Amino acid sequence: MSHRRSPGIAVLGAVLIGALTALQARVNGSLGGELGDGVLAGGISFGSGLVVVLAIAAVLPAGRAGLSRLIAGVRERSIPAWMLFGGAAGAFTVACQGLAVATIGVALFTVGFVAGQTTGGLLLDRFGHGPAGVVPVTVRRVVGALLALAGVAVSLAGDRVGGIPVWMLVVPVIAGVGVAWQQGTNGRLRLRVQSPLAATVVNFAGGTAVLIVAGLVHVALVGAPRALPADPWLYLGGAIGVVYIFLSSVIVQRTGVLVLGLGSVVGLLTTSVILDAVWPAPAAPPVLVAVVAAAVAISGVVVAAVPWGSRRPAR
Numbered sequence: 001m002s003h004r005r006s007p008g009i010a011v012l013g014a015v016l017i018g019a020l021t022a023l024q025a026r027v028n029g030s031l032g033g034e035l036g037d038g039v040l041a042g043g044i045s046f047g048s049g050l051v052v053v054l055a056i057a058a059v060l061p062a063g064r065a066g067l068s069r070l071i072a073g074v075r076e077r078s079i080p081a082w083m084l085f086g087g088a089a090g091a092f093t094v095a096c097q098g099l100a101v102a103t104i105g106v107a108l109f110t111v112g113f114v115a116g117q118t119t120g121g122l123l124l125d126r127f128g129h130g131p132a133g134v135v136p137v138t139v140r141r142v143v144g145a146l147l148a149l150a151g152v153a154v155s156l157a158g159d160r161v162g163g164i165p166v167w168m169l170v171v172p173v174i175a176g177v178g179v180a181w182q183q184g185t186n187g188r189l190r191l192r193v194q195s196p197l198a199a200t201v202v203n204f205a206g207g208t209a210v211l212i213v214a215g216l217v218h219v220a221l222v223g224a225p226r227a228l229p230a231d232p233w234l235y236l237g238g239a240i241g242v243v244y245i246f247l248s249s250v251i252v253q254r255t256g257v258l259v260l261g262l263g264s265v266v267g268l269l270t271t272s273v274i275l276d277a278v279w280p281a282p283a284a285p286p287v288l289v290a291v292v293a294a295a296v297a298i299s300g301v302v303v304a305a306v307p308w309g310s311r312r313p314a315r
Helices: 002-035 038-059 061-076 086-126 139-155 166-193 196-222 237-278 287-305
Strands: none
Touching (some): 002 038, 002 086, 002 237, 038 061, 038 196, 038 237, 061 166, 061 196, 086 139, 086 196, 086 237, 086 287, 139 237, 139 287, 166 196, 196 237, 237 287
């Protein structure tokens, strides 16, 4: 019975991942706005997340065992080097959050992010990048992806988009593609080391390293940022990221990259609508537009993830 329910539970987990991603985007965006430096905000987010996940891995026996297998695999070169770079995509995402969300809002950031994640997930599943191997591009999955993109198009309606710099609309798309790749990569690494905690440590270590280098270069070019803000909640982005990256490395092997991404769309859009309604940004879309976009995208998830009328072979 638990095995039969697991696909539905996995999709609900994907929705939760999206909700946490939206919440992290708002936190990191607010920190970036307070600092006037999105790269530093991303570095703080990843660095704090690395501290949290290392502490958890050190305390739990399963975490220590996973880290031991990881170190042995790297030394023996049984783990390909590319599996260690999932954090680079995450680093780019949190830097984009810090740079753009304070201006365009969570919902509009999600617009581009969803477009990239949905398209990237469809292609990565087709080429077998995720831990589930090659996932066929069925009509149902394509229609679901197109409906998610239609939700993106609806979100772009309105006059507020016209005054936004083009790069603020483009970088979330690239970030979405990167996260689709990151989810598949982390899922495969998890299978190699048999530990979602170890995969999460790798993700945060890589992302922190990238952002430290980027932050040093940024400071050298434009100078030191403003003083650190005192509000404690501005520093919760890393802890939130630990939770959803851990979940994604577990869930992706059951859902595939595309359905994980589409489930995340539901959580992303729904949560971003709520956040922008109670905490609006200057270029956030109208609430009604965001609600319609979320409804369209959710219908895409239903089409892609629910096996309507499918028959399972007898066992």
